[in-house]
Amino acid sequence: MSTIQFDAATRQFPGSARPAVDGLNLDIADGEFLVLVGPSGCGKSTSLRMLAGLEEVDEGAIRIGDREVTHLPPKERDIAMVFQNYALYPHMSVADNMGFALKIAGMSKDEIRTRVKEAAAILDLGEFLDRKPKALSGGQRQRVAMGRAIVRNPQAFLMDEPLSNLDAKLRVQTRTQIAALQRRLGTTTVYVTHDQVEAMTMGDRVAVLKDGLLQQVGTPRDLYDRPDNVFVGGFIGSPAMNLVRVVLTTDGAQLGERPVPMKRGVRAALATEGAEDATLGFRPESVEVVAPGQGFPFEVVVVEELGSDSFAYGNLVGHGQEDGTTLLTVRVDARRPPAKGEVIHLRIREGEEHVFSRRTGQRLSAD
């Protein structure tokens, strides 16, 4: 168990215009569960593979504990990895799969057997130890891959989308199991996923990447409540945050037919920038339905009833959307949802609006 440090780590693939991972700085505490999340091609898997030693580091450094591992081969890093496709050894039994690393390390047969049995008991694999991987279900193979990692008691676990080959129900179940197992073992874990729900539910902290650049790192709550930029705001949360271009007025901005007041700090920041418009973000649950005349009118196009929640999708009346196709999403009373085609009036709860610069995409909200 160890801390992990990325120090301006950069990976430039030969023949590609920009780095896959660009000056990544990240400090991961001992025992922390850190999730790297982002859309495909954002460099999250490359970052993980750099940490594993499977990808070269062109610039910067990576440290595990006090040891610099930047140019060490994978076998000298004492870390275990769980792959998306599990990468089990097909010609070995489950027990041999799990004990392979220990065998190479020269551990005695008795010791290997004891440790494999312990790990198998934790993962409920006891009865499958003699089977070959092809005789296991997808979920069981996933657990063997986990077992292969935990049996070694390594400095850190690296997981590269380990749940994406499971069906939806098993994925949710296994998600909880992995998080619980990590808390129990207390091993530093770096977990890569493209699924922001997985990131939010599993991570102690979440690091959001885009185009090889770290966008923001923080607790799930931080990312949700205070996204640093438009990308993080739109990426974290489901349904996604509504992002609307608004024209600035003297004391705020114009949203539909209504003015939206803005805090003085935000106005000052926008004025310094010389901006005439800004991006206003608000989460679907940050609005409340009000009487006509007290909020901006919203024309409902589709209503989705999920039981506990209802979401209304629609357009702002009298507010030209840039692409014209993206519907805004608002959460409405699950027991009294509006009808399709109805125009309702909404107000953003005070302090729950997010203002981003149109030019830089950065957050401007003062608090």
Next chain:
Amino acid sequence: MSTATSPRPPAGPADAGSAPAPRTLRRRHTPSLQRQSPLVGLAAWMAGLFFAAPVLWMVLTSFHSETDAATNPPSVAAALTLDGYRSFFGATSGASPWPPLINSATASLVSTALVILLALPAAYALSIKPVRKWTDVLFFLLSTKMLPIVAGLLPLYLFALNTGSLDTIWVLIVLYTSMNLPIAVWMMRSFLAEVPAEMLEAAALDGAGLVTILRRIVAPVAMPGIAATALICFIFSWNELLLAQTLTGVVAGTAPVFLTGFVTSQGLFLAQVCAAATVISLPVLAAGFAAQDKLVQGLSLGAVK
């Protein structure tokens, strides 16, 4: 066994009784091989027999006497005898077939082992961790097979003469190894290309070095491919005649060279030649059976997903 893809005839006698069963249910059960039409099976057997007939005729003739073997039309139902085998094993001529058989076995087995040992790392460097310009390397390997061996015969002879390796088993081992190596690299490369890269990365993270990965992961997973390659190399070496006849003579002659010795100026002793050919074919057949269970194993089944 008949092919699985051939279409079922509209009203096969086998499923006449199950006609009232719902259509979807029948669909689910019919694709099994046992339910194929007997006609397809018959055709497959006919084709198989057609191709095996010359071999079967050779085996049959080897058990006939020379007089029965020489008749035209062939006397199929003639009395069986082991005379052909007796004279092959030296009962009449006094020439023992064992030295050439042992020579053949040595040259084939040693060269095959060398080929596999050299081709596995080469294929690794051309598929799993491709070196720079690996396509050029592959083309070079292929290009070595473009010159007919007979065109290189004189230089090879002079080489053997000047190195003092004429009529030794070593010259054959070296030549068979270099003759089969390009084919082996090409075959193994395509087998290794199917080994999932993550599996090797997992082994590297588990602490395995290159040699351990090759020996404990790549070799076992690619075993069907290695078996197929080894079988091909063994067959090619065992059956090779041109080089063996030119470069060996008295001491290091191989089984095919020995076999040609039966075609004498005094006439063809057909039964004896068939007996010799049968015996010399047996090792190849045995190698095929030995490799069979390795060949059918699914490559890397259950490794990923």
